[in-house]
Amino acid sequence: MSAPLLTVSHLSKRFATGDRRVAALEDVSFTLDRGRTLGLVGPSGSGKSTLSRVIMRLLEPDAGSVIFDGTDLLATRGAALRKLRGRLQMVFQDPVAAFNPRTTVGAALDDPLRIHAIVPRRDRPAVIARLLDRVGLPAALAARAIHEISGGQRQRVAIARALSTEPDLIVLDEAVSALDVSVRGRILELLVDLQRERGLAYLFVSHDLGVVRAVSHDVAIMDRGRIAEIGPAATVVTAPVSPIGQALVAAVPRLVLSPQDAPRA
Amino acid sequence: MSFFARLLHSPEGLVGLLLLLLLAAAALLAPVLFPTDPLSIVAAPLTAPFTNGSVPLGTDRLGRNVLAALVHGARASLLVGLAAAAVAILVGALVGTLAGFSGGFIDEALMRVVDAFQIVPGFLLALAFVSVIGASLPTVVLAIALGAWTGPARLARAEVLSLRERDFVAAARVIGMHPLEIALREVLPNALPPVLALTAVIAAGAVLTESALSFLGLGDPNIVTWGSMIAEGRNVLRTAPFLSLAPGLALVITVLGIYLFAEGLSDALARRRIRQ
Amino acid sequence: MIVSVQDLTVTYRGSPMPALSGITLDIAEGERLAIIGESGSGKSTFGLALAGLLPANTTMSGTVSRAGDRAPVGGRDIGMVFQDPGTSLNPVLTVGEQVAEVARRHLRLHWRDAYRRAADLLARVRLPDPEKALRAYPHQLSGGQRQRVAIAAAIAANPKLLIADEATSALDVLVQAEIAALLRELVEERGMTLLFITHDIALASTLADRIAVFRHGQLVDIGLAARVLGQPEPYTAELIGSHLDLQTPPLIDRPAA
Numbered sequence: 001m002s003a004p005l006l007t008v009s010h011l012s013k014r015f016a017t018g019d020r021r022v023a024a025l026e027d028v029s030f031t032l033d034r035g036r037t038l039g040l041v042g043p044s045g046s047g048k049s050t051l052s053r054v055i056m057r058l059l060e061p062d063a064g065s066v067i068f069d070g071t072d073l074l075a076t077r078g079a080a081l082r083k084l085r086g087r088l089q090m091v092f093q094d095p096v097a098a099f100n101p102r103t104t105v106g107a108a109l110d111d112p113l114r115i116h117a118i119v120p121r122r123d124r125p126a127v128i129a130r131l132l133d134r135v136g137l138p139a140a141l142a143a144r145a146i147h148e149i150s151g152g153q154r155q156r157v158a159i160a161r162a163l164s165t166e167p168d169l170i171v172l173d174e175a176v177s178a179l180d181v182s183v184r185g186r187i188l189e190l191l192v193d194l195q196r197e198r199g200l201a202y203l204f205v206s207h208d209l210g211v212v213r214a215v216s217h218d219v220a221i222m223d224r225g226r227i228a229e230i231g232p233a234a235t236v237v238t239a240p241v242s243p244i245g246q247a248l249v250a251a252v253p254r255l256v257l258s259p260q261d262a263p264r265a
Numbered sequence: 266m267s268f269f270a271r272l273l274h275s276p277e278g279l280v281g282l283l284l285l286l287l288l289a290a291a292a293l294l295a296p297v298l299f300p301t302d303p304l305s306i307v308a309a310p311l312t313a314p315f316t317n318g319s320v321p322l323g324t325d326r327l328g329r330n331v332l333a334a335l336v337h338g339a340r341a342s343l344l345v346g347l348a349a350a351a352v353a354i355l356v357g358a359l360v361g362t363l364a365g366f367s368g369g370f371i372d373e374a375l376m377r378v379v380d381a382f383q384i385v386p387g388f389l390l391a392l393a394f395v396s397v398i399g400a401s402l403p404t405v406v407l408a409i410a411l412g413a414w415t416g417p418a419r420l421a422r423a424e425v426l427s428l429r430e431r432d433f434v435a436a437a438r439v440i441g442m443h444p445l446e447i448a449l450r451e452v453l454p455n456a457l458p459p460v461l462a463l464t465a466v467i468a469a470g471a472v473l474t475e476s477a478l479s480f481l482g483l484g485d486p487n488i489v490t491w492g493s494m495i496a497e498g499r500n501v502l503r504t505a506p507f508l509s510l511a512p513g514l515a516l517v518i519t520v521l522g523i524y525l526f527a528e529g530l531s532d533a534l535a536r537r538r539i540r541q
Numbered sequence: 542m543i544v545s546v547q548d549l550t551v552t553y554r555g556s557p558m559p560a561l562s563g564i565t566l567d568i569a570e571g572e573r574l575a576i577i578g579e580s581g582s583g584k585s586t587f588g589l590a591l592a593g594l595l596p597a598n599t600t601m602s603g604t605v606s607r608a609g610d611r612a613p614v615g616g617r618d619i620g621m622v623f624q625d626p627g628t629s630l631n632p633v634l635t636v637g638e639q640v641a642e643v644a645r646r647h648l649r650l651h652w653r654d655a656y657r658r659a660a661d662l663l664a665r666v667r668l669p670d671p672e673k674a675l676r677a678y679p680h681q682l683s684g685g686q687r688q689r690v691a692i693a694a695a696i697a698a699n700p701k702l703l704i705a706d707e708a709t710s711a712l713d714v715l716v717q718a719e720i721a722a723l724l725r726e727l728v729e730e731r732g733m734t735l736l737f738i739t740h741d742i743a744l745a746s747t748l749a750d751r752i753a754v755f756r757h758g759q760l761v762d763i764g765l766a767a768r769v770l771g772q773p774e775p776y777t778a779e780l781i782g783s784h785l786d787l788q789t790p791p792l793i794d795r796p797a798a
Contacts, residue, residue, distance in 0.1 A: 082442075251717065255786060
């Protein structure tokens with residue numbers, strides 16, 4: 001059994017707003033293996049987004065450690081950190097805000113290829129075309145401006161951008177929450193296929209338990225900065241033991257397809 | 266609708282654009298329309314306007330062609346206006362972006378520099394600068410920019426402060442982009458539109474400041490400017506008012522044109538942002 | 542019947558396609574009608590059209606007739622709750638002022654009475670410490686609390702029709718369940734009619750008596766919730782099929798494609 005890809009230990013982060021100190025993360029620890037998906041759920045304010053940003057080194061924690069493939073991630077800075085970034089990538093919630101409003105699809109995919117010198121310049125258009133194809137988009141889309149394409153297409157471009165540096169881990173922060181229901185399923189299928197194909201690990205943050213259940217091997221439930229419960233997805237989602245887990249599962253509206261299922265009005 | 270079409274859609278933008286095009290045409294065609302040095306004497310002094318065909322707007326105290334001087338003066342005004350605005354915007358946007366993006370000590374330090382320049386009234390600053398360095402066109406441009414760069418700097422910084430928090434900046438960090446590249450390639454171009462809207466206001470102010478400096482005798486003595494024309498005409502204001510009125514009117518029309526164009530510009534930009 | 546819509550077509554200015562095409566439906570008094578659809582289906586436009594909130598230059602054809610002889614007034618006859626409580630509440634006025642204003646304007650109450658009514662309403666929507674909340678500003682409250690305030694303001698003048706446009710979509714699942722339950726209770730206790738606009742098909746199924754399905758500005762299906770979902774039209778079946786809940790077999794367990 002190889003060592004986990006990501007080991008988070010005793011991560012803590014406090015925000016000071018005025019005279020109040022809010023604990024956004026409190027002693028958070030978990031591991032993530034290669035090729036597996038950890039779903040992260042919790043009510044708003046539970047710290048899921050803060051956790052994903054700390055792991056992506058967008059925020060500095062107050063205490064704790066993050067070991068990524070043997071490297072102390074929190075101790076890595078500057079040029080070394082920028083170099084390492086190729087191996088952990090992120091897909092954001094809002095496909096509109098995640099791109100420079102003035103960029104084109106091709107330019108957005110070109111940036112990571114250029115920064116990490118993945119291929120020489122003349123080979124980049126071909127690589128971009130391949131990436132677009134892999135996420136189910138036509139190669140001709142490379143010339144289009146980002147604001148001209150649909151939300152689902154934009155999110156696919158965001159996934160292509162994350163894939164371009166051939167990462168080991170992708171953090172998906174509410175990556176499908178802003179998409180239509182019919183588009184959501186296809187994006188999730190794409191993510192699962194990519195995982196199987198490339199052995200990617202995912203940290204899948206979402207408030208939607210149904211979505212998390214669909215793609216996660218393990219699920220961690222967060223509540224007020226702590227991990228209240230963590231375990232295999234099937235168990236945690238069908239029979240949660242923590243009070244917050246039970247509350248979350250009970251709160252998910254169930255699709256009523258026949259009168260017998262209807263709740264008492 | 267393309268940006269240009271939107272600009273033409275607004276009546277202010279249209280009128281402003283036409284006025285500015287007229288001005289630009291005058292400035293560009295000056296050597297063609299009036300090849301002789303406008304400072305050369307061509308006819309009898311103080312010829313009234315609309316009397317002599319060869320000098321349609323009359324002549325000044327020394328017999329120089331008023332129309333030629335007017336058209337050549339347009340060059341100076343346009344040049345100074347655009348150059349000063351360009352320098353002010355460039356320096357201001359760079360400083361503002363650097364301050365907003367870096368935060369902390371660098372931000373504080375740069376903003377105190379901005380404060381220092383803003384405290385002194387722009388015109389006095391320009392006056393002092395030209396008095397010390399000497400009067401020439403580049404000096405005048407620099408002098409005006411010295412007072413005007415602080416507006417763009419503050420505006421750019423404000424835009425950058427809000428842009429900095431957006432997801433696409435985080436995304437740029439995530440893919441490993443160098444902070445300097447993020448500041449200049451991702452943030453600055455998006456912070457520019459409102460700053461560019463200031464261009465017109467700065468240009469208009471520059472034209473007026475230049476005229477004021479020339480009027481006071483602190484402009485470039487080797488070229489004709491509207492300010493120097495007004496100064497020249499001051500002495501014969503009662504007998505030949507047209508000598509000061511003509512360049513004065515030209516100034517009014519220019520500044521009006523710039524302001525109207527700026528209205529149309531910011532209108533068109535605002536509509537684009539709302540759509541996005 | 543409280544609202545009768547006949548062949549309603551709405552086109553926004555500058556848009557080549559109509560946002561709504563030929564919508565015909567009735568809303569019965571006291572019922573809970575959910576409108577489900579994806580983005581671009583026109584469901585929000587429908588809500589805005591009923592509330593009279595479409596921009597002035599929008600082209601509208603068809604009729605929207607209401608019971609009662611006088612023209613409906615927003616706030617008094619129709620209350621509306623929007624998706625984002627962050628932008629639907631005025632950030633520079635206190636919560637109490639905003640709720641009381643509705644009561645004062647439409648019920649012609651004096652300020653003191655209006656404030657008392659506001660306090661009652663805030664208590665009814667289960668805001669913790671309603672007296673303190675009266676003096677609070679929106680940014681001091683959480684998203685769920687702000688939405689409760691928005692609901693209080695919407696029902697302050699006892700409107701007959703309450704329109705909730707994606708009122709729970711910006712909230713997490715726990716708060717969403719609470720707000721949905723609150724809406725159900727309020728509507729029942731005051732005999733209001735509820736028009737609930739949402740993209741969440743499961744939420745609609747738990748809340749509504751009847752469901753209307755919109756797609757690309759057209760009405761695809763309308764009927765009792767059990768029938769619309771139990772014997773679905775093809776598009777509705779697609780929506781149901783894409784719905785992921787806790788019972789759906791996970792994608793990771795699928796055999797490789």
